[in-house]
Amino acid sequence: MKKYFLFFLVLIITVLSTISCNNDENTIVVDSIEITPKPKSIQLKEGYFLLSSKTSIQASEEKINPLINHFKDQLNELYKLSLNTHKSNNTIQLTINDSLNLNEEGYELNITQNNITVTGKSLKGVFYGLQSLLQLLPVNPSIEGKNPVSYKITNAQITDEPKFGWRGLMLDVSRHFYSADFIKKHLNILSMFKINKFHWHLTDDQGWRMEIKSYPKLTEIGSKRKADNGSIYKGFYTQEEIKEVVAYAKERFIDVIPEFDIPGHMMAALAAYPELACTAKLYEVRTLWGVETNILCAGNESTYTFIEQIIDEMTSLFPYEYYHMGGDETPKDKWKVCAKCQSKIKSESLKDTHELQSYLMAYAEKILNNHNKKMIGWDEILEGGITPTTNIMSWQGEEGGIKAANAGHDVIMTPSKHLYLNFYQGDLNVEPMAFGGYVPLKKVYDYNPVPKEIEKNKQKHILGAQANVWTEYVTEDNMLEYLFYPRAIALAETLWSEGKNYDDFLDRLTDLYPKLDLLDLNYHIPLAEGPETKVIKFIDSITIPLKTTHPVKVVYTTDSTDPNTNSKVYEHPLTFKKNTVLKVASVLPHGKMSLINEFNIIKTTYKEPLDTLKTGKGLKIKVAKGFFQNIEDLKSGVFRDSGTIENIKDSNKTFYWGHEIDSSNFKAVIIEGFVEIPKKGSYTFSGLQDKVWISDSLIIDNGKSIRKHPKQGMIALEKGLHKLKILYLNNIRKGWATDWNSVALLFRAHDDDTTYYKIKPNMLYH
Ligand code: ACM
Ligand code: ZN
Numbered sequence: 001m002k003k004y005f006l007f008f009l010v011l012i013i014t015v016l017s018t019i020s021c022n023n024d025e026n027t028i029v030v031d032s033i034e035i036t037p038k039p040k041s042i043q044l045k046e047g048y049f050l051l052s053s054k055t056s057i058q059a060s061e062e063k064i065n066p067l068i069n070h071f072k073d074q075l076n077e078l079y080k081l082s083l084n085t086h087k088s089n090n091t092i093q094l095t096i097n098d099s100l101n102l103n104e105e106g107y108e109l110n111i112t113q114n115n116i117t118v119t120g121k122s123l124k125g126v127f128y129g130l131q132s133l134l135q136l137l138p139v140n141p142s143i144e145g146k147n148p149v150s151y152k153i154t155n156a157q158i159t160d161e162p163k164f165g166w167r168g169l170m171l172d173v174s175r176h177f178y179s180a181d182f183i184k185k186h187l188n189i190l191s192m193f194k195i196n197k198f199h200w201h202l203t204d205d206q207g208w209r210m211e212i213k214s215y216p217k218l219t220e221i222g223s224k225r226k227a228d229n230g231s232i233y234k235g236f237y238t239q240e241e242i243k244e245v246v247a248y249a250k251e252r253f254i255d256v257i258p259e260f261d262i263p264g265h266m267m268a269a270l271a272a273y274p275e276l277a278c279t280a281k282l283y284e285v286r287t288l289w290g291v292e293t294n295i296l297c298a299g300n301e302s303t304y305t306f307i308e309q310i311i312d313e314m315t316s317l318f319p320y321e322y323y324h325m326g327g328d329e330t331p332k333d334k335w336k337v338c339a340k341c342q343s344k345i346k347s348e349s350l351k352d353t354h355e356l357q358s359y360l361m362a363y364a365e366k367i368l369n370n371h372n373k374k375m376i377g378w379d380e381i382l383e384g385g386i387t388p389t390t391n392i393m394s395w396q397g398e399e400g401g402i403k404a405a406n407a408g409h410d411v412i413m414t415p416s417k418h419l420y421l422n423f424y425q426g427d428l429n430v431e432p433m434a435f436g437g438y439v440p441l442k443k444v445y446d447y448n449p450v451p452k453e454i455e456k457n458k459q460k461h462i463l464g465a466q467a468n469v470w471t472e473y474v475t476e477d478n479m480l481e482y483l484f485y486p487r488a489i490a491l492a493e494t495l496w497s498e499g500k501n502y503d504d505f506l507d508r509l510t511d512l513y514p515k516l517d518l519l520d521l522n523y524h525i526p527l528a529e530g531p532e533t534k535v536i537k538f539i540d541s542i543t544i545p546l547k548t549t550h551p552v553k554v555v556y557t558t559d560s561t562d563p564n565t566n567s568k569v570y571e572h573p574l575t576f577k578k579n580t581v582l583k584v585a586s587v588l589p590h591g592k593m594s595l596i597n598e599f600n601i602i603k604t605t606y607k608e609p610l611d612t613l614k615t616g617k618g619l620k621i622k623v624a625k626g627f628f629q630n631i632e633d634l635k636s637g638v639f640r641d642s643g644t645i646e647n648i649k650d651s652n653k654t655f656y657w658g659h660e661i662d663s664s665n666f667k668a669v670i671i672e673g674f675v676e677i678p679k680k681g682s683y684t685f686s687g688l689q690d691k692v693w694i695s696d697s698l699i700i701d702n703g704k705s706i707r708k709h710p711k712q713g714m715i716a717l718e719k720g721l722h723k724l725k726i727l728y729l730n731n732i733r734k735g736w737a738t739d740w741n742s743v744a745l746l747f748r749a750h751d752d753d754t755t756y757y758k759i760k761p762n763m764l765y766h
Pocket of ligand 1: 328
């Protein structure tokens with residue numbers, strides 16, 4: 001018996017020690033409080049709370065229960081951790097206390113030895129407190145394993161509330177369509193960072209995306225457009241899908257602001273109902289980007305009925321009090337020559353077409369007010385005057401917002417220079433095609449929605465800010481994610497946290513990256529950047545410095561292989577004396593790498609000048625009329641001599657962003673002659689042309705790109721005359737018309753010269 005007793009004792013001790021060992025192995029200690037957006041105050045306390053599958057979660061009121069379910073789902077999905085709701089002495093307790101000295105979204109998160117209490121000023125506060133708690137848990141590398149994991153979380157007292165009540169993101173689903181499921185994925189993630197407004201840009205020239213039962217052709221016809229290759233691009237949300245998205249957002253305390261953009265950006269609707277235009281004719285859903293001159297007729301009674309009925313239907317889908325009625329980019333060309341519009345101006349004693357737009361917007365606002373809704377419009381609507389109750393979204397800059405706030409209107413700031421996430425975050429020759437502009441992470445982070453020009457007592461009119469994503473070039477879901485993250489997270493902190501600190505944010509962002517992986521996000525990683533020119537020419541040697549938009553490790557190879565996490569680490573500028581392929585990339589601390597930036601570094605010599613005498617001024621131009629998609633479509637012999645041009649930009653005279661394109665202009669041009677180089681140097685040229693040769697070397701090749709952003713090329717030239725040849729296609733590709741390009745050729749004489757100069761007529765000969 002004694003023998004057996006000893007045997008059992010040893011067995012029990014072994015089992016117990018295995019359990020405790022397992023527990024230790026699977027207990028992750030959380031010693032610091034890392035929450036983004038950064039909370040208002042964090043006080044660390046002695047001791048730890050053990051969060052494990054034995055922890056229970058309980059609410060003081062029934063209405064909190066949906067939040068319990070949501071939090072349990074999050075823990076389960078992200079951390080494979082299940083909580084229970086039985087009473088225990090290891091509890092997360094949720095309560096609401098409306099007497100907290102915090103604003104409506106504020107909360108207190110108190111972590112003690114036995115309990116975690118989340119006390120919200122309202123239900124919203126409880127939700128945000130739980131999101132903060134969730135963020136405390138680091139990603140467990142062994143999460144794939146089956147063993148339960150527990151977290152020892154340092155005791156702490158956190159008090160938090162947002163700085164701004166409007167923390168928004170706008171998505172354009174007209175230019176490219178994103179499924180309801182994809183939108184839900186991002187509403188879920190954005191809510192984890194306490195974003196609370198989703199502005200859904202549902203209607204535009206290139207597609208009507210919201211089912212309206214009283215106007216069925218809006219989606220039957222207006223949701224489809226012809227793609228470049230003749231295929232049909234389409235998509236819309238049924239009313240059921242819209243309700244689902246709105247309900248899903250509401251569960252995450254995100255208000256959905258629909259945008260029904262009037263009276264411009266209406267081509268998709270005019271294609272469905274041409275009688276709504278100043279001239280009833282056949283319209284097609286616009287395939288070009290840019291600004292459309294055909295708009296709703298403001299003198300036509302059916303336009304007013306249209307607006308009223310659509311708003312009526314929308315109110316059954318969108319419960320939030322704010323509606324966006326657009327009003328941006330509305331050319332008045334058609335109204336100026338429309339008898340009905342002119343007669344409306346007279347009958348309503350309006351001054352001009354700007355006031356006519358104001359009249360139309362005021363009508364829409366009246367309909368909204370009848371449904372107890374408030375109207376937002378883009379800042380252009382200030383031009384003709386606005387009603388005292390109109391709210392403004394300031395996108396062109398901050399000026400509109402400043403003017404409106406000082407006049408007592410509520411304002412949401414969305415200045416493109418800081419908050420358009422369709423703008424680039426790094427070298428545009430490496431990043432996926434984007435709209436233009438440059439808005440790196442820091443630009444978003446540094447944004448202050450309350451400019452100093454706003455009078456003290458009017459600052460309350462700045463409700464907050466919002467980042468917008470227009471999707472002309474965002475053809476894939478993962479490209480949209482690349483644009484959203486981490487900039488949307490920087491925005492969230494900018495609008496939530498009182499004391500911002502970029503370095504501290506970057507530290508927390510580093511810890512967030514593995515979580516973004518867990519959320520299956522294709523987020524942007526700062527590129528390793530060098531010269532924008534990808535083919536670099538040098539004479540004796542060249543030294544190339546590399547940089548990143550924010551500090552991150554850079555690795556490189558010089559043997560044509562792609563860099564990996566074990567490649568050489570960049571420490572100081574690299575010097576090259578022979579032909580080399582340099583490939584660089586950045587690496588995040590957890591090993592994920594950026595896109596690769598590749599340079600072809602080539603030893604060269606100065607090109608001798610021609611001994612040709614200058615004869616005539618300007619360049620010879622040959623033109624082939626027709627729609628040429630690619631250079632390969634060109635056959636020699638189709639070109640006809642068309643004399644000379646004085647300036648390179650004269651090869652394309654129709655530059656006028658956005659407006660109608662005269663397809664009779666479509667052509668290919670070849671320009672030839674000589675350029676006079678002022679002094680010996682290593683020149684970089686920059687241009688939007690399809691191909692540019694200097695001294696018989698192809699130095700710019702836009703290949704099959706859309707030719708929206710200039711490309712660069714280098715060549716070393718002696719002083720004097722050199723051959724110049726340019727090939728330029730005038731056409732439309734992927735919604736971009738090269739008619740909108742200003743096709744000057746630019747140059748600079750040194751790598752360290754940051755300014756490009758135009759090649760002027762006094763440098764051109766033939
Ligand atoms: C806008 O970017 N057109 C509001
Ligand atoms: Zn009209």
